[in-house]
Amino acid sequence: MNDLSAPSQITYRAVPVRPAVARRIRGLSDQALAWLFITPTIVLLLAINIFPLMWTIYLSFTNFRANRANAPTIWLGTDWYQSILTDPDIWAAMQVTAHFVIWTVLIETVLGFGLALLIDKKFRGHGMWTTIILLPMMLSPAVVGNFWTFLYQPQIGLFNYVVAFFTGRDASSFQMLGDVTLSPWAIVIVDAWMWTPYVMLICLAGLRSIPDYIYEAAEVDRASNWRQFWSITLPMALPFIMLAVLFRGIENFKMFDMVNLLTGGGPGSTTEVASITLKRAAFESWRTGYSSAFAIILFVTVFGLANIYVKALNRVKNR
Amino acid sequence: MSVANAAHSVVEPSAGTRRFAGLLVILYAIITMIPLVWIVLTSFKSPDDAISYPPKILFKPSLEGYCNLFTTRSRQTPEFIQTLGPPQGLCDSIARSRNMVVAGPSNYVPRFVNSLIIAFGSTVLAVALGTLSAYGFSRFRVPLKDDLLFFILSTRMMPPIAVAIPIYLMYRTVGLSDTRLGMILLYTSVNVSLAVWLLKGFIDEVPREYEEAAMIDGYTRFQAFVKVVLPQATTGIAATAIFCLIFAWNEYAFAVLLTSGNAQTAPPFIPIIIGEGGQDWPAVAAGTTFFLVPIVVFTVLLRKHLLRGITFGAVRK
Numbered sequence: 026m027n028d029l030s031a032p033s034q035i036t037y038r039a040v041p042v043r044p045a046v047a048r049r050i051r052g053l054s055d056q057a058l059a060w061l062f063i064t065p066t067i068v069l070l071l072a073i074n075i076f077p078l079m080w081t082i083y084l085s086f087t088n089f090r091a092n093r094a095n096a097p098t099i100w101l102g103t104d105w106y107q108s109i110l111t112d113p114d115i116w117a118a119m120q121v122t123a124h125f126v127i128w129t130v131l132i133e134t135v136l137g138f139g140l141a142l143l144i145d146k147k148f149r150g151h152g153m154w155t156t157i158i159l160l161p162m163m164l165s166p167a168v169v170g171n172f173w174t175f176l177y178q179p180q181i182g183l184f185n186y187v188v189a190f191f192t193g194r195d196a197s198s199f200q201m202l203g204d205v206t207l208s209p210w211a212i213v214i215v216d217a218w219m220w221t222p223y224v225m226l227i228c229l230a231g232l233r234s235i236p237d238y239i240y241e242a243a244e245v246d247r248a249s250n251w252r253q254f255w256s257i258t259l260p261m262a263l264p265f266i267m268l269a270v271l272f273r274g275i276e277n278f279k280m281f282d283m284v285n286l287l288t289g290g291g292p293g294s295t296t297e298v299a300s301i302t303l304k305r306a307a308f309e310s311w312r313t314g315y316s317s318a319f320a321i322i323l324f325v326t327v328f329g330l331a332n333i334y335v336k337a338l339n340r341v342k343n344r
Numbered sequence: 345m346s347v348a349n350a351a352h353s354v355v356e357p358s359a360g361t362r363r364f365a366g367l368l369v370i371l372y373a374i375i376t377m378i379p380l381v382w383i384v385l386t387s388f389k390s391p392d393d394a395i396s397y398p399p400k401i402l403f404k405p406s407l408e409g410y411c412n413l414f415t416t417r418s419r420q421t422p423e424f425i426q427t428l429g430p431p432q433g434l435c436d437s438i439a440r441s442r443n444m445v446v447a448g449p450s451n452y453v454p455r456f457v458n459s460l461i462i463a464f465g466s467t468v469l470a471v472a473l474g475t476l477s478a479y480g481f482s483r484f485r486v487p488l489k490d491d492l493l494f495f496i497l498s499t500r501m502m503p504p505i506a507v508a509i510p511i512y513l514m515y516r517t518v519g520l521s522d523t524r525l526g527m528i529l530l531y532t533s534v535n536v537s538l539a540v541w542l543l544k545g546f547i548d549e550v551p552r553e554y555e556e557a558a559m560i561d562g563y564t565r566f567q568a569f570v571k572v573v574l575p576q577a578t579t580g581i582a583a584t585a586i587f588c589l590i591f592a593w594n595e596y597a598f599a600v601l602l603t604s605g606n607a608q609t610a611p612p613f614i615p616i617i618i619g620e621g622g623q624d625w626p627a628v629a630a631g632t633t634f635f636l637v638p639i640v641v642f643t644v645l646l647r648k649h650l651l652r653g654i655t656f657g658a659v660r661k
Binding site: 146148 | 378379481499505510513540596648
């Protein structure tokens with residue numbers, strides 16, 4: 026793009042009056058215009074993002090309950106934080122979340138990278154098939170969760186039928202969403218179905234960014250395919266893979282919609298990820314102060330983890 | 345593959361490799377498509393066919409799901425139905441064959457309209473604000489530019505539920521709770537971060553010299569922006585708009601927590617379509633199909649820009 030526009034640059038640079046004219050036109054009004062352009066966005070974000078966040082922080086130190094807004098608000102200090110960090114139920118929810126994040130990201134990365142390698146071979150019709158593969162990630166997670174509950178129905182669902190067909194089990198003998206051991210996997214399957222294409226797309230961009238001459242040089246050196254993969258493809262695509270892992274990790278850490286529709290956290294609390302716990306505390310038991318504190322803990326966690334990860338990502342990029 | 349074919353460059357995969365890769369990808373694509381195809385098929389089944397076991401691949405197509413989606417029905421005695429005049433329209437006759445009469449329109453259409461209004465409203469706002477800011481960030485020396493841009497990005501990292509409580513309280517105070525305007529403002533604020541980041545990338549690609557030439561011709565800075573930069577960035581703006589639209593169209597967490605009826609969108613509504621004696625799967629499938637159509641169209645339109653949109657423009661293809 027920049028190379029293409031180079032000739033026009035030269036044309037305009039050659040006009041001798043330009044600096045003087047430009048200065049006259051810019052002047053003070055430019056700075057004013059810049060603020061005029063940027064301020065509305067900043068104001069909106071302050072009003073609907075930052076202000077609520079500050080309010081959450083304030084509420085997390087109080088005993089406020091949204092369903093009893095007129096009751097006197099008492100300042101509690103860090104009580105909620107202490108009780109949350111020592112609550113075994115919260116740790117259980119965090120563990121469920123961690124399992125969910127690790128498994129989905131792992132499966133999606135392996136599958137997505139594999140698919141990207143295949144699509145990169147540029148077989149005939151790869152554009153069309155790629156678009157088809159990309160469809161699930163464009164859908165609403167809530168709607169996806171809802172129609173998978175239909176596919177998971179033990180008596181009538183397609184998923185159970187297919188599994189029963191291939192394994193010879195009775196289709197109504199297992200309930201993907203009602204079974205303690207199966208339900209976490211039910212969510213992992215849907216998430217992998219939906220988001221593998223996302224990882225695939227980013228990995229594909231990574232593979233396409235590797236210049237051909239590196240492979241040509243490797244070919245001249247008679248490096249084996251396997252060797253080329255380990256010493257060129259994987260390291261060169263690694264920053265992209267890590268970017269995909271980062272995005273998926275953050276998203277799945279706060280995953281709410283799909284889990285809420287598929288299992289609602291059940292059976293028991295086997296699929297109760299952090300957002301579900303948070304929603305229950307905030308909008309079912311109306312423990313506003315408590316849930317605010319939990320929200321802040323989650324936010325800090327995801328921010329902290331993301332920052333550590335971005336540091337690692339930069340180290341890989343600069344290598 | 346290891347031996348370079350003389351006719352091809354060394355990095356060009358051989359025909360056999362390509363065919364093998366193609367086969368695997370097509371297999372994956374087909375498996376991916378099955379759930380979607382199944383939902384579309386289910387929307388054309390009668391309730392009995394939808395819950396039959398083993399699942400029916402061949403069935404007599406029926407529009408009952410769509411009729412049930414758009415109308416509410418009530419069960420009546422056969423005697424009462426006998427007394428009624430001839431059925432009015434297809435839905436009425438389907439309902440009567442099941443001893444029901446159409447009682448009126450269902451809530452799906454208002455929810456769908458809410459989705460449209462909120463999605464388009466927030467998209468227009470987010471893209472308008474985003475274009476201005478992106479131009480500001482792209483062309484002017486803004487103090488703390490990088491910090492501001494990072495701040496804009498970071499607002500997207502917050503879990504929606506973390507800010508839902510104060511937004512709920514705030515909206516209740518100012519009378520915006522369960523209103524379309526409230527949801528439009530909320531989705532705009534979520535989308536604007538994406539819009540700024542994406543559009544900054546697109547506007548960066550428009551050469552500055554175009555505006556400078558326009559300004560030499562006597563345009564003011566603002567006129568140059570409107571008449572020169574905007575037309576050049578149209579594709580980018582359109583792509584950004586569709587991404588914002590898709591987000592607002594698909595959003596669920598805020599919708600389910602902050603709306604209850606008046607401003608409810610389709611995603612929280614579709615799962616609660618209940619028929620007589622349990623979930624009316626053909627109607628749910630019909631609602632889903634209806635809801636997915638725009639997304640499928642947009643995905644096809646967007647495929648070239650997809651990567652940028654989903655990564656905040658951090659990765660370019």
